[in-house]
Amino acid sequence: MANVVVVGSQWGDEGKGKIVDWLSERADIVVRFQGGHNAGHTLVIDGVSYKLSLLPSGVVRPGKMGVIGNGVVVDPHALIAEIGRLAAQGVAVSPDNLRIAENAALILSLHRDLDAFRENSNTGTRIGTTKRGIGPAYEDKVGRRAIRVMDLADLPALREKIERLLAHHNALRRGLGQEEILAETLYEELASVADKVLPFMDSVWQLLDRERRAGKRILFEGAQGALLDIDHGTYPFVTSSNTVAGQASTGSGVGPGAVGYVLGITKAYTTRVGEGPFPTEQTGEVGDFLGTRGHEFGTVTGRKRRCGWFDAVLVRQTIRTSGITGIALTKLDVLDGLEEIKICVGYKLDGREIDYLPASQAAQARVEPIYETLEGWKDTTAGARSWNDLPAQAVKYVRHVEELIGAPVALLSTSPERDDTILVQDPFQD
Numbered sequence: 127m128a129n130v131v132v133v134g135s136q137w138g139d140e141g142k143g144k145i146v147d148w149l150s151e152r153a154d155i156v157v158r159f160q161g162g163h164n165a166g167h168t169l170v171i172d173g174v175s176y177k178l179s180l181l182p183s184g185v186v187r188p189g190k191m192g193v194i195g196n197g198v199v200v201d202p203h204a205l206i207a208e209i210g211r212l213a214a215q216g217v218a219v220s221p222d223n224l225r226i227a228e229n230a231a232l233i234l235s236l237h238r239d240l241d242a243f244r245e246n247s248n249t250g251t252r253i254g255t256t257k258r259g260i261g262p263a264y265e266d267k268v269g270r271r272a273i274r275v276m277d278l279a280d281l282p283a284l285r286e287k288i289e290r291l292l293a294h295h296n297a298l299r300r301g302l303g304q305e306e307i308l309a310e311t312l313y314e315e316l317a318s319v320a321d322k323v324l325p326f327m328d329s330v331w332q333l334l335d336r337e338r339r340a341g342k343r344i345l346f347e348g349a350q351g352a353l354l355d356i357d358h359g360t361y362p363f364v365t366s367s368n369t370v371a372g373q374a375s376t377g378s379g380v381g382p383g384a385v386g387y388v389l390g391i392t393k394a395y396t397t398r399v400g401e402g403p404f405p406t407e408q409t410g411e412v413g414d415f416l417g418t419r420g421h422e423f424g425t426v427t428g429r430k431r432r433c434g435w436f437d438a439v440l441v442r443q444t445i446r447t448s449g450i451t452g453i454a455l456t457k458l459d460v461l462d463g464l465e466e467i468k469i470c471v472g473y474k475l476d477g478r479e480i481d482y483l484p485a486s487q488a489a490q491a492r493v494e495p496i497y498e499t500l501e502g503w504k505d506t507t508a509g510a511r512s513w514n515d516l517p518a519q520a521v522k523y524v525r526h527v528e529e530l531i532g533a534p535v536a537l538l539s540t541s542p543e544r545d546d547t548i549l550v551q552d553p554f555q556d
């Protein structure tokens with residue numbers, strides 16, 4: 127039976143929430159495999175809106191299991207707060223519907239401090255992070271000094287790990303002119319959350335192996351987008367995890383063969399939050415139109431998103447780096463009423479034409495988009511539920527996008543309402 131991975135194929139905010147919600151109804155288990163509470167997914171179920179950052183979408187649906195895999199960095203305070211917010215909305219999160227990998231690394235307050243300090247300082251490259259401590263937590267994981275979920279279960283041994291972690295962080299803090307952190311303070315921070323986090327702890331690779339063999343359907347829920355990938359994205363303006371589909375395997379402990387259909391969520395235009403290259407960015411009238419029409423404000427930080435035309439070069443690239451089987455095209459209705467619509471089909475770099483995004487930061491900043499201009503459509507696409515409901519020019523746009531990126535549209539989303547979706551191919555049935 128096919129499992130499904132959902133990834134963003136641009137810079138995040140492609141509208142994953144609605145699609146993940148739709149797919150989670152068909153899945154038995156929903157797994158987060160990277161990132162942390164820097165993500166922001168809004169789910170609307172039976173008219174009630176739920177905002178999730180760290181928890182997998184499955185937790186709001188009765189009978190589904192949500193899993194936080196080892197590839198996620200877990201802020202215990204954010205976890206407890208999010209569980210509390212859901213409880214206030216009548217959704218009970220317990221070990222019956224949530225498990226957290228014992229080997230997931232924790233985000234601590236010292237990570238948040240460091241993230242904010244770097245972002246607010248005038249030296250170094252400003253990335254425009256969410257200031258949630260994501261990057262510093264992954265640094266400690268790779269540096270082999272992280273505190274992991276399982277360490278909360280062995281408080282006596284925790285003291286030694288704290289000493290090792292603080293030897294690094296206090297040296298940094300001294301250099302940055304920040305006050306040092308006492309081992310006892312950090313110990314108390316961790317001891318105070320242990321009882322609330324430990325009931326959810328599990329061996330996630332074993333759980334998923336068991337469930338998969340029992341024929342359960344697994345949905346791997348990616349956060350951010352492929353262009354924010356630490357290896358394949360617009361480095362250094364990226365997040366600190368792998369966001370491409372291959373991470374579903376390493377970030378949860380299933381083999382690559384267990385990951386079936388890869389669905390790339392793709393917006394009909396492009397947005398990005400934070401700093402970094404954005405070849406098709408529109409700062410004038412078109413950008414304002416897309417931002418206003420598309421309600422392009424961050425769900426986590428409230429920041430205004432940068433907006434621009436659809437970039438087929440970038441999406442074609444992420445189709446390859448993530449092995450995307452089909453895309454879910456979202457927010458087509460935002461383009462309704464435009465006289466003409468541009469699509470970037472290649473770049474000019476130093477007088478040469480290229481069909482990919484170069485890896486170097488300097489070259490990425492220099493590429494100039496080559497556009498094709500398509501005729502727009504007057505009628506609305508909002509709420510369309512079949513191809514026949516769409517204006518002919520809109521169908522042409524979608525078909526041209528498919529051709530340019532080299533992947534089929536499996537789903538076409540025409541409004542935030544879950545039923546306003548044209549289904550071409552069910553990823554779970556593929």
Ligand code: IMP
Pocket residue numbers: 137138139164165166253254255256257258259260261349350354363364365366399400401
């Ligand atoms: P960080 O993940 O907080 O370290 O931020 C690194 C970069 O990723 C910044 O440009 C953020 O704006 C961006 N980013 C992180 N999470 C998201 C997301 O969920 N959607 C869109 N951009 C994100």
